[in-house]
Amino acid sequence: MEVKGKVFKYGNDVDTDVIIPARYLNDSSEEALKAHCMEDIDPDFVKNVKSGDLIVAEDNFGCGSSREHAPLAIKASGVSLVIANSFARIFYRNSINIGLPILECPEAVKEIKAGDIVEADLSLGEIKNLTTGKTFKAQPFPEFIQEIISDGGLLKHLAKKGN
């Protein structure tokens, strides 16, 4: 699975309250979630994000609440991949479960800047910064996790497998 897009860059400890503020959790529809994605950390995100774009962040991305609305909002916004130094554990698990691609790669995070165009091959864990020409290698997910993500999440994956 290959992705390509422009980078939105953030720092450490991006929490789920800024990814999708709880004041909007009275509606879990994709339209409602994407309308407020990243609102409290980057009010222009919704206006500027295009399908295929990437989020790159530092440590502990997605910390805080267990709300699955957070990875859902990012996915609904069209983001094709989140690269971070590390992810908070519930967000990590939720991302896989709903089919939002994520990779851990501190080297890439260090080099990639906001606005760079980045391409990635999720099955190989290869990340290429097309703006600077630099390439990076992340640990790809094992095949069964990749299948869950490419099927669009755990439940769709299970349905496809006939469970």
Next chain:
Amino acid sequence: MTSCKKVGMTASQKILAAHAGLDHVVAGQLISAKLDLVLANDITGPVAIKEFKKTGAKNVADNKSIALVMDHFAPNKDIKSAEQCKTCRVFAKEQGIENFYDVGKMGIEHALLPELGLVGAGDLIIGADSHTCTYGALGAFSTGVGSTDMCAGMLTQTCWFKVPSAIKFVLHGNFKKGVCGKDLILHIIGMLGVDGCLYKSMEFVGDGVKNLNIDDRFTVCNMAIEAGAKNGIFPVDEVALEYMKGRFKRPVKAYEADEDAVYDAVYEIDLGALQPTVSFPHLPENAKTPDKWGELAIDQVVIGSCTNGRITDMRIAAEVLKGRKVADGVRAIIIPATQSVYRQCIDEGLAQIFLDAGAIISTPTCGPCLGGYMGILADGERCVSTTNRNFVGRMGHINSEIYLASPYVAAASAVAGKLCTPDEL
């Protein structure tokens, strides 16, 4: 090939092993385990229910082992919230889910479930709420998950886990007056950071454990997630057994770590050396002791939540507020976490003290903690709160500020109109 001795297990690992039908597990191992209880609330429940319907499944695996608690935006704050509660209500009826708690019976989920005896020692519990880790206070392994995992839990009554490694906290001595469990956990998060225990268990042991009352332990385990942990857990001692007596429906199973259990780190903590501790905006790790607080005028105080809305917290707040008045210009909002705590506040005369002081008493709700309703902050406002998160915009405007504190500090600050300890009153 030489046979090697199995490495000892932590208490958390033993609970996981028992529920996976295994004699032994090691950190990093992937297991599938049977769940004792699966929990969701009015925010995460509807997402799980939507997913459940999509699978085409007719029935949940075990309708007695599911709890749905309408606490976040209930009593309904608006039409959309009312619809979300309705979705849960209809589903609970369809599926015959007995443990459905609506206005009148509900309380804040992580105070309510232990109180009702639905969770206890030796249990394995997942909840679609990050503060599900609270039940470690009773010696359970409990952890927060998302709605999809919760849905899978309803479908199969099982969940897969990566067995965590652990950090051990050896507690010694006793708290000084005016210091409690909240100060301990804020101190630890300040020491290790918001990802200091990422993916790990936090295991609390030592001679100091007996000096933490059960509500202190709930507070400490509740905020394990704020250090990034998977779970927090206390030993099952007399204090825990006394609490569970007559409440907990299943047989108590007490697990202790093996003597040769391996820990990623061990910290010795002298409870007597702890001071009142407050986490400054905008991360729980920004923990400061009073010498570093400075002069901070405040606009609001919230005493409540799944972290500090239990009877001990109410008694502390009343002890400080008795015979005193909330400062002019400060809004003091007190939220007993359950109907039973609410009733106790009335029976013990605490409610009278709160009202005399000029505070308000709300029905149980998570409302203000996550910026839902019942105490939203305006641009530039400051709140001292006994809740668990002080992220940007968590309680309202992105330029508002939250100071996480114990009920001692929150109540004293309400009276003084500035961040302070009861000693300064």
